[in-house]
Amino acid sequence: MTVHKQAMTEKLSPSGDFLDAALALLGPRGLIRDPDLVEPWLTDWRGRYTGRALALAAPGDTAELSALIKLCAHYRVAVVPQGGNSGMVGGATPDAQGHQLLLSLRRLNQIKAIDVNARQVTCGAGVVLQTLHEEAAKHDLRFALTLGGKGSATVGGLISTNAGGTQVLRHGTMRKQVLGVEAVLADGSIFSALTPLKKDNRGFDLKQLLIGSEGTLGVVAAATLRLLPAIADRVVVWAGTSSLPTARALLLHAEAALGDALEGFEVLPQSCLEAVLELLPDARAPLADAHPWHALIEVVADRAGAAALAGRVEAMLSEAFEAGLVADAAIAANEAQAEAFWLIRESISPAERAQGPAMQHDISVPVERMPDFVATAVPIIEAHWPGTRAIAFGHLGDGNVHFHVIAPPGVDRAVWEAGDGTAISHEVYDLVVAWHGSISAEHGIGQTKRDELARLGDPVALELMRRVKAALDPLGLLNPGKLVPPRTDTLADTPADSGAILAPASANA
């Protein structure tokens, strides 16, 4: 079943012809070859991968994007779609061969329409999340999803990775925010489903297929997203608790007491707080004493509920104290303090990176099992790998924590990551699978977790993915080497392998 990869390479036009054609199509603003301008985009957010590219293409609208993809199909040039380049799994970084085209969607950054009554916004894939927030606010609306990288992440990237964030507890993942999508497919055709109908049963939900497909089935060009009424008021609480099970009990209590008003519930252990305080000289511990676990709780209200909000939160906390769920708590006195609380949470990853090498795992298990998972996994890992420290923090209410294993002091980063660190990750993922969890709760698979997905994924699901991938991208041009694991019997390292396996005879058109 191997397709003639050599033949495909031989058929590749000299890249000069392609680049000339691309330049003619996009103009100098849309096709960048100056290495100084391209280079910053060739390394991923975490600094883990650096690739090379034929060029950086930046089409100015959907029509240009469509024409470009047609050109790429003709010349058999693979594309690597990229938004804000803030992904966590190397999904937007080209490989090291230099034959791939880095495809930036950043110029597709128009807010095309806001329908205030219907609470929807239609915008290009290149719109930055922060910009979306600001645009919605102008109309007394808000976009539910937020995450640490909001100053860089783009709508197209958020859709392609089905991004999560801190508001999933209340509002769901990116998938839930998407009402319509416009995407360019592997042959350059435009799949346009931007106008949302509340009920529409005209076939397979292809929009859903594209969401979370990490650029491997189509390139998102625009989307219609749902908006919510603006928050009139919010209360942010920092609570100290004695254990993770107690934190979960606090979460259940807060949900029961506050219902829809509970927007976010994040947890972190004392060690994470201390790491952040080390990193950020101006940051202050919210509470006077240390506590084994901390919870960051956000409660919101619209206009109707604003007046009663503080009282509701105080009542909830009061009951929590009485029930022994909380040892101490601080309610942010104003927006600045609320932002300061959130900054601590958002700084955990950088703070920990500053302390030394660590393997980072974005995992989920069934929600109610998370405290038990952490209590079980931490000692197992620390016992097997002496000198390591395993910590968990994050979205307790979603069953999604970031499970990081910090290297023993003094190791060489590259050596440790490639050696023990990789073995540690395998062990963590084995544990997650044993607990019926996911090895990628929100960050996606990209290139980082593709091998683990091949190793641990359900074979039936993987085969389905390969077939769908082959059907939509028979030439393997859309983000090859990402997400879709090749069959283990034909494991290959060529860029086209993830799509080429089932390419029909007609591929050589």
Add this chain to the structure above:
Amino acid sequence: MTVHKQAMTEKLSPSGDFLDAALALLGPRGLIRDPDLVEPWLTDWRGRYTGRALALAAPGDTAELSALIKLCAHYRVAVVPQGGNSGMVGGATPDAQGHQLLLSLRRLNQIKAIDVNARQVTCGAGVVLQTLHEEAAKHDLRFALTLGGKGSATVGGLISTNAGGTQVLRHGTMRKQVLGVEAVLADGSIFSALTPLKKDNRGFDLKQLLIGSEGTLGVVAAATLRLLPAIADRVVVWAGTSSLPTARALLLHAEAALGDALEGFEVLPQSCLEAVLELLPDARAPLADAHPWHALIEVVADRAGAAALAGRVEAMLSEAFEAGLVADAAIAANEAQAEAFWLIRESISPAERAQGPAMQHDISVPVERMPDFVATAVPIIEAHWPGTRAIAFGHLGDGNVHFHVIAPPGVDRAVWEAGDGTAISHEVYDLVVAWHGSISAEHGIGQTKRDELARLGDPVALELMRRVKAALDPLGLLNPGKLVPPRTDTLADTPADSGAILAPASANA
């Protein structure tokens, strides 16, 4: 690109071998050939299609279902999955050739598990909707979706058609209720994704692909569904209004006043009420006078909100009266009266069928445009087709109405439906498309709307569907002739055409 359909027919084992093997696999309880027992299932709910089948297969569990599908793949026998046989578009009726296996999922009717805390239920595809309601109620929970055919419709059918119903306004379609799915694919392999994780980004959302795929991509065997807290109280209101735009204004008012408490909002014109009163001798008009339009409004509360419910509804109605949105209203005095109100709504279709032939269209347009659409479409149709009456009723809040065109008195049903009726449907669907709507809001495509989908559907979306279908069912064995329109350049009437177009050379295994 035509695959050798003749060759496939020649390769078909004599059906005797297949039936022997199927009987050996399923036992006499699982393979029924007695025509008297099979016949009731060969005609669709609306009495529009009657097919023939090799036999009626009724596997007892997922393992049997998987083995049966493998057998079918081996013998190239196409299957027509069927649940309660209550679909509206002939999707569960075999063709007239008699080579297809009618595949009943009704024996997969176990409630496997209810998790009261997590509010989830896992059950077989054959569980009847009414049973699901009753089971949930035992645990003080409820399943959000309900529709007229609840005594017959099964979970598998609801999933495969992404059923709608009267609670979509508040709770969304079936898609929103599905947390996990187990399905048997075309090669007999089992895609098992029953355990829901709140966050899981391990690739394409294949579950979403299966939902609404009408049995053409896989056979749903089981599902995990979300449940809601049981309703503690409900108030049902029947209101008379002067026009459809006024009814919509009333809807917006009710939404603003009642928020999440508003569960349903259905509209019907006076003529529909009169038709029902003719059909049901015991039914009574809820209001003293006639009104151009009627709205059926359901408001619910959980325990916390039950005490305040009546007051909230009365306040909402009071304001509606003052604003001129309501001419008269009756609040159901008790559950019996509430049920009586709903019975009127649920009896509209049968009442109208009793009056004579009609073409029925389940359509949606953008929500806010529905009143204008009806005001425009009704006179257009009635002018073009003298003697017809066009009526609209249904789920105003979802932008989904049932748009029925009643034949002039005295026509022969079959003649009219095949002639003028069909032309009328084309015109209605053309209007819907011009208004950016859907020709199938909730009923799906089945066989009834496949040609119209081919004519009116977005070519890019249709091509995507064909490719996905070919990838997942290369032999074209799953519900051929349904949903997926063949390419117009190779229009064929063989049962296998929808899948055979892109069947790879390896199909003749």
